[in-house]
Amino acid sequence: MTGKEINAIIDRILGGQVDAYGEIVRAYQDAIWRVIAFGLHDISTTEDLVQQVFVNAYFKLDTFKRDRDFGAWLRGIARNQLREEMRRRRRYTRRLATYRERQEARLADNSAFERHEDQLRAALDACRESLSPSAAEALEMRYTKALGFAEIAAALQRTVAATRQMMGRIRLSLRACIEERMARP
Numbered sequence: 001m002t003g004k005e006i007n008a009i010i011d012r013i014l015g016g017q018v019d020a021y022g023e024i025v026r027a028y029q030d031a032i033w034r035v036i037a038f039g040l041h042d043i044s045t046t047e048d049l050v051q052q053v054f055v056n057a058y059f060k061l062d063t064f065k066r067d068r069d070f071g072a073w074l075r076g077i078a079r080n081q082l083r084e085e086m087r088r089r090r091r092y093t094r095r096l097a098t099y100r101e102r103q104e105a106r107l108a109d110n111s112a113f114e115r116h117e118d119q120l121r122a123a124l125d126a127c128r129e130s131l132s133p134s135a136a137e138a139l140e141m142r143y144t145k146a147l148g149f150a151e152i153a154a155a156l157q158r159t160v161a162a163t164r165q166m167m168g169r170i171r172l173s174l175r176a177c178i179e180e181r182m183a184r185p
Helices: 003-014 018-040 043-059 070-108 110-129 133-144 149-156 160-183
Strands: none
Touching (some): 003 018, 018 043, 018 070, 070 110, 110 160, 133 149, 133 160, 149 160
């Protein structure tokens, strides 16, 4: 498809002819499929991600710069979607490996595993005691009461973004504190 043809289709879509988006999907589906499938080698997830790429592109269609190559823009969205999926898979693999190690340790020596878990709990409790009152309150709301960031932000009179940042800092400080305590003999 030429740039003029794409721009005409985009104008129709932005003008309310949503069905015209099917022309874009048909024109670029194979190219997007190749980008995603190259990185995943998993048909089911590839199908889901290709669909998500087109959904994301649809909602960002008004940001497309008309003098650019639409295919390159769409492939960029696909690559970003693929990168996010790969990150998600790496996180999942790491969590699974940690779980597997813990289960193997538990099976190998249940008493040693329980001692280690007790040490972890004690370290966490001690580290939580060292938090500021507002940090402890935020932690309580998030992990004990299972409140969302918007609810926590409202309770603490902060923005949602500031609350997310604060929770990230709290988690990092707890991790560092626990690692330090666990490294002590």
